[in-house]
Amino acid sequence: MRIALIEPDVQHAKLIERLIFAGGHVCQHFIASAPFLQRATDEFFDLLITASWARDHCAEDVIARARSILPSLPVIVLMSAPRESQIVAALHAGADDCLNKPVRGPEMLARVDALLRRASLRRPANRRRDTIGGYAFDTAHFAVTYRGLTVILTPKEFRLALLLFNNLARPVSRAHILETVWARRRDEKSRTIDTHASRVRNKLQLRPELGYALTPVYGYGYQLDAIPPEAVVDAD
CATH class of the missing domain: 1.10.10.10 (Winged helix-like DNA-binding domain superfamily/Winged helix DNA-binding domain)
Structure with a gap:
């Protein structure tokens, strides 16, 4: 599956990329939301993982913009020591899940696979490769x-x-x-x-x-x- 990652922290992004590759998926890293949104107009993504602050927009705004292009796109938001109110805000904005930073490998892959299993039913038939x-x-x-x-x-x-x-x-x-x-x-x-x-x-x-x-x-x-x-x- 093709996964988009918006993470301004390059070192943390490298860790996530390695985990996603190990899980058998393709990962495309973006350091901000703007280049991702531009790419999403031409390419399909099965999942978006985004930092709570994507360098140019907060996750809540990124979710809305991403869903305007890919309506059923599942989203995981990465947060550093989040308060309950931050998690609630992300979920109300449309996030499907939230993960603490830095990520823990087995937990992240399990959550990614769970979301992709549910999302696979909505994936266009012509985008299976x-x-x-x-x-x-x-x-x-x-x-x-x-x-x-x-x-x-x-x-x-x-x-x-x-x-x-x-x-x-x-x-x-x-x-x-x-x-x-x-x-x-x-x-x-x-x-x-x-x-x-x-x-x-x-x-x-x-x-x-x-x-x-x-x-x-x-x-x-x-x-x-x-x-x-x-x-x-x-x-x-």
Whole structure:
């Protein structure tokens, strides 16, 4: 499922992103509500998780604006040591649930899954795949469909591909890859990451002439870039 996260606290957002990926979902992080609302006009989200203050608007306003675009969108509000009146206000504004910050992994995933189970009945039939840059990700079967082809990946290959596509044009560190894909910090051999990156590149045909380039970033990690057709022509 595709989950939008509005969280100005980047470190806390990284924690939530790792948890959501571990739960088998796609997470798109926004540091404020405005870019999320703009994206929501073109893309479908199954769930919104938003901080009580989304940098530019309070959660109550964000809920109203989001529901004007995606009417049945479930919403979880993140709060730091909230008073009862704050929780009540969020629920009255339309929040489906509230969570304390920082989140606790098992509790957050359980609440996310519960909301998604209820919301799945309302999801449009034509939005059952998460499509990013022309690649459709099926988390239930670890399958990726692109250009009329469907490829089955291993669970780790699938999570790595999702991580790279959700960080398009941004370098992803080896440490982040280990934490997200392997749920480990430094006890996985470096060549294991390289092997999985090579398999993802080959299976998904991430080549410049086909619109994408997956390249190692020396001493750091990997970066996936979309290559415009004119750039390929100029290179030739």
